[in-house]
Amino acid sequence: MLQSGLVKYLRDGKGFEGTLIVAAVLYLLVFAAFPLIYTVVMSFQEVDMFTLGTLVRPFAGLTNYTDLFHRPEFAPIVWNTMIFVTLSIAFQLTIGFALALFFLQDFPGSTYVRGLFLAGWILPALVVGAVWRWIFAGDFGVLNYALQSLGLIDGQIYWLSDPAYALYSVIIANIWLGIPFNMILLSVGLAGIPGDVYEAAEMDGANVIQRFLTITLPMMGPTLGAVVALGVIFTLQQFDLVAALTQGGPANASNVAQYWSWQMSFQTYEISGGATVATMMIALVIVVAVIYVRSVQREQSF
Amino acid sequence: MATEESTFQFLPWAQSAGGDFNAINTDGSVRALQFWQKLVDDKVATPEVLVLNQPDLGSQFVAGNIGMIVTGCWELPRFAKEVKFDWRVALMPIEKAGAPRASALGELAYAVPRTSAHPDEAFKFLEYIYAQSSRDWNEYGWLPLDQTATPKDPKWPEAYAVFAEQMKYARGRGPSPVWPKVSKAIQTAIQDTLTHKTDAKTALDTAQSTIDGLIK
Amino acid sequence: MNQIEIEHLNKNYGSLQALHDISLDIPVGAFVALVGPSGCGKSTLLRTIAGLETITSGTIRVAGEVVNDKAPRERDLAMVFQSYALYPHMTVEQNMSYSLRLRRRPKAEIDERVGEAARILGLEKLLKRRPKQLSGGQRQRVAMGRAIVRKPKVFLFDEPLSNLDAALRVQMRSEIRKLHKNLGATSVYVTHDQIEAMTMADLIVVLHDGRIEQIGRPLDLYRRPANRFVAGFIGSPAMNFVPAEVTADGRTIAIGTGTLLKIPRAQEPGRKVLAGLRPEHLRLDGSGERLTATVDIIEGTGSMTFIEARIGSDLLNVAYAGTYETEAGAPLTLGIASDDIYLFDPETGRAL
Numbered sequence: 001m002l003q004s005g006l007v008k009y010l011r012d013g014k015g016f017e018g019t020l021i022v023a024a025v026l027y028l029l030v031f032a033a034f035p036l037i038y039t040v041v042m043s044f045q046e047v048d049m050f051t052l053g054t055l056v057r058p059f060a061g062l063t064n065y066t067d068l069f070h071r072p073e074f075a076p077i078v079w080n081t082m083i084f085v086t087l088s089i090a091f092q093l094t095i096g097f098a099l100a101l102f103f104l105q106d107f108p109g110s111t112y113v114r115g116l117f118l119a120g121w122i123l124p125a126l127v128v129g130a131v132w133r134w135i136f137a138g139d140f141g142v143l144n145y146a147l148q149s150l151g152l153i154d155g156q157i158y159w160l161s162d163p164a165y166a167l168y169s170v171i172i173a174n175i176w177l178g179i180p181f182n183m184i185l186l187s188v189g190l191a192g193i194p195g196d197v198y199e200a201a202e203m204d205g206a207n208v209i210q211r212f213l214t215i216t217l218p219m220m221g222p223t224l225g226a227v228v229a230l231g232v233i234f235t236l237q238q239f240d241l242v243a244a245l246t247q248g249g250p251a252n253a254s255n256v257a258q259y260w261s262w263q264m265s266f267q268t269y270e271i272s273g274g275a276t277v278a279t280m281m282i283a284l285v286i287v288v289a290v291i292y293v294r295s296v297q298r299e300q301s302f
Numbered sequence: 303m304a305t306e307e308s309t310f311q312f313l314p315w316a317q318s319a320g321g322d323f324n325a326i327n328t329d330g331s332v333r334a335l336q337f338w339q340k341l342v343d344d345k346v347a348t349p350e351v352l353v354l355n356q357p358d359l360g361s362q363f364v365a366g367n368i369g370m371i372v373t374g375c376w377e378l379p380r381f382a383k384e385v386k387f388d389w390r391v392a393l394m395p396i397e398k399a400g401a402p403r404a405s406a407l408g409e410l411a412y413a414v415p416r417t418s419a420h421p422d423e424a425f426k427f428l429e430y431i432y433a434q435s436s437r438d439w440n441e442y443g444w445l446p447l448d449q450t451a452t453p454k455d456p457k458w459p460e461a462y463a464v465f466a467e468q469m470k471y472a473r474g475r476g477p478s479p480v481w482p483k484v485s486k487a488i489q490t491a492i493q494d495t496l497t498h499k500t501d502a503k504t505a506l507d508t509a510q511s512t513i514d515g516l517i518k
Numbered sequence: 519m520n521q522i523e524i525e526h527l528n529k530n531y532g533s534l535q536a537l538h539d540i541s542l543d544i545p546v547g548a549f550v551a552l553v554g555p556s557g558c559g560k561s562t563l564l565r566t567i568a569g570l571e572t573i574t575s576g577t578i579r580v581a582g583e584v585v586n587d588k589a590p591r592e593r594d595l596a597m598v599f600q601s602y603a604l605y606p607h608m609t610v611e612q613n614m615s616y617s618l619r620l621r622r623r624p625k626a627e628i629d630e631r632v633g634e635a636a637r638i639l640g641l642e643k644l645l646k647r648r649p650k651q652l653s654g655g656q657r658q659r660v661a662m663g664r665a666i667v668r669k670p671k672v673f674l675f676d677e678p679l680s681n682l683d684a685a686l687r688v689q690m691r692s693e694i695r696k697l698h699k700n701l702g703a704t705s706v707y708v709t710h711d712q713i714e715a716m717t718m719a720d721l722i723v724v725l726h727d728g729r730i731e732q733i734g735r736p737l738d739l740y741r742r743p744a745n746r747f748v749a750g751f752i753g754s755p756a757m758n759f760v761p762a763e764v765t766a767d768g769r770t771i772a773i774g775t776g777t778l779l780k781i782p783r784a785q786e787p788g789r790k791v792l793a794g795l796r797p798e799h800l801r802l803d804g805s806g807e808r809l810t811a812t813v814d815i816i817e818g819t820g821s822m823t824f825i826e827a828r829i830g831s832d833l834l835n836v837a838y839a840g841t842y843e844t845e846a847g848a849p850l851t852l853g854i855a856s857d858d859i860y861l862f863d864p865e866t867g868r869a870l
């Protein structure tokens with residue numbers, strides 16, 4: 001009686017929707033909210049390997065933060081992270097946008113070639129990292145070989161082990177990795193612009209460039225905002241490539257916040273330090289996420 | 303590369319020149335690091351050592367791209383199978399005749415937590431592991447710490463002789479509850495020196511003061 | 519003088535030929551309707567004029583100049599799209615001023631022209647709104663306004679009213695017509711609705727399967743359709759077609775079970791023909807040529823009465839202006855003036 005009532009409630013009543021919502025909320029609480037709050041809490045505590053098992057740990061106030069700011073590697077890593085995020089997104093976006101526009105022209109085989117681009121996207125970042133490591137290898141790398149064959153360089157460029165190049169090599173690999181995602185999102189955005197709007201602009205006297213500047217760009221505005229926001233989030237998450245290519249080296253030349261946080265947490269077991277970096281990154285991501293949500297809302301208002 | 307491996311690789315050089323992890327800025331340690339720096343500067347060693355790990359470098363050796371490698375006996379099974387040229391094993395070099403020899407132990411340190419509910423079982427388990435030591439060499443290319451556990455009829459007898467000799471000079475790293483941070487300080491010094499961010503002396507002085515602060 | 523001249527225009531989409539040998543002159547200042555059933559090539563023809571579609575062969579001239587290879591923006595034509603195609607990210611004002619801003623006209627001129635168009639179309643209060651905040655009718659007006667501010671040589675309309683409700687459609691019909699009278703610019707107007715074409719156009723071009731069936735003034739098409747297709751397409755309700763045979767003297771035809779009808783012009787005796795009788799020409803008083811039929815269905819709207827009647831196996835629709843009472847199954851005596859009987863070749867459909 002009770003059981004059949006429950007089944008009926010689930011099937012016919014509000015029970016089904018309710019169950020879905022509860023499941024989603026539970027999932028968020030366990031797998032998103034808890035680790036997030038736990039990380040923030042740890043950034044205000046003294047945590048090391050031996051207090052890892054307990055929750056009650058000495059309160060550290062802001063000392064984790066001040067300690068972090070005073071480390072000699074803090075400024076270079078923040079700077080590296082900014083360069084990493086900015087350059088990655090700038091190039092992922094422009095190249096992705098150019099490719100999206102390119103594939104919008106329906107030339108024979110365009111769908112297949114576009115599909116090939118996606119192949120790069122489904123590769124795990126660690127695999128991509130391994131491939132790029134062969135490309136960038138200093139002594140026997142593909143890139144050096146190609147450049148030397150073309151007569152562009154004489155000696156080797158140590159893409160990964162020269163502090164002057166390491167960060168940019170990781171950025172190049174990350175740009176490559178992010179282009180398909182950017183291209184697909186932007187393709188979807190472009191496909192959402194009705195063709196007759198372009199025709200109307202053409203009739204109104206707009207040439208190709210004017211159509212791009214006055215129709216495509218403004219109508220893509222919300223999509224671009226969303227792509228940039230997601231790009232910031234994904235780029236700040238990009239751990240695997242750094243791990244596979246340089247481990248932040250040499251001498252922190254290519255170290256970025258997300259990798260530093262991991263190094264502290266799991267290599268030197270300065271767990272509160274790692275949590276502090278992570279917390280600051282969370283704050284940044286929240287700001288970006290708010291911008292993202294806003295821009296999605298604006299997109300729906302068209 | 304900037305991991306425990308680089309500390310592992312460097313310590314014997316420092317130790318053989320009279321330094322150690324808690325005396326990392328002695329003249330000997332500085333000379334050892336300067337020697338490393340010179341190897342890279344003169345292109346005797348590839349700058350890739352800054353980012354490549356031990357297995358990567360081992361692969362380069364297998365491929366014939368590098369002619370000399372400082373590594374452990376655990377690479378023997380692979381090298382024996384894959385290296386296509388004539389190669390030998392030698393003792394780690396020392397700075398000058400009569401200097402102490404040194405090498406690093408790759409073995410793990412086992413710990414039984416104080417709060418463990420089954421300490422006796424844990425010890426039994428450890429005893430079992432060590433009782434199997436004589437299988438290490440032939441089956442895994444490991445040289446057991448336990449000097450009494452000699453393998454029957456060792457494979458690669460020449461290499462075994464060298465490693466067994468080298469083992470006499472082996473030292474553990476630490477152990478210390480703050481070892482990861484000690485190691486990190488040494489790694490940083492190595493990376494900073496090899497990339498010419500600072501000179502060897504300054505880098506090791508910095509490492510020394512960090513380490514002093516850690517182990518008091 | 520002609521504003522637009524089209525000669526032997528063909529347009530293929532791959533293996534599909536959408537337009538067949540179209541030749542058409544559109545006089546300066548005329549309001550020309552391109553009419554025909556859906557898929558007959560109206561939009562395609564309009565878009566080749568606009569330059570939005572390339573042509574396979576033939577020539578298009580605008581104001582005497584061949585424009586075959588010119589981009590749309592070099593042709594000085596304005597187009598109103600069926601979907602309106604407003605710029606969603608621009609306000610009404612920005613939508614209308616877009617073309618002028620592209621041409622870098624002075625701000626005062628832009629304001630004046632946009633203001634004038636807004637006044638004509640009653641859009642003054644909506645200038646700051648986005649298309650999304652407008653009703654269908656308002657959007658349609660903005661689309662017109664965007665065309666008007668340009669003062670182009672030619673307006674091209676592609677079914678501009680088909681997304682509006684019936685009442686608004688009737689109202690906009692006369693407004694567009696008025697606008698045309700005031701602006702005097704040549705207009706090419708595509709519609710599938712023959713009533714729209716009949717009421718608005720100076721000249722109608724009837725298209726069918728990518729071919730021009732007939733070009734003429736609205737009443738000429740009604741009175742003298744060149745073929746069975748035009749006869750059936752123009753006029754509402756549509757003309758009745760009844761198989762018939764010319765009698766031995768060539769002056770009458772026999773339909774159904776042998777009813778004889780006098781025809782306007784003598785035809786070859788014994789010839790099989792298709793007789794065309796317009797529903798509104800069939801009289802209920804039996805005057806003129808007389809037909810005896812049976813009532814199948816009767817529908818009255820008060821002002822009009824529509825009867826579906828049967829003569830033998832043939833069906834005839836009758837439209838009578840006024841009320842008439844009868845019932846299904848009742849006999850019906852119909853009459854038609856001899857001059858109102860059309861004859862077509864049953865094979866080619868040509869008017870005889």
Ligand SMILES: Nc1ncnc2c1ncn2[C@@H]1O[C@H](COP(=O)(O)OP(=O)(O)O)[C@@H](O)[C@H]1O
Pocket residue numbers: 531534536554555556557558559560561562563
């Ligand atoms: N871009 C196109 N590609 C292929 N066929 C088309 C294209 N545009 C129109 N057609 C075909 O051309 C014919 C005429 O279309 P259209 O001019 O749009 O008809 P309508 O008279 O309804 O406006 C139709 O058969 C249509 O399917």
Ligand SMILES: [Mg+2]
Pocket residue numbers: 560561562677
């Ligand atoms: Mg159409």
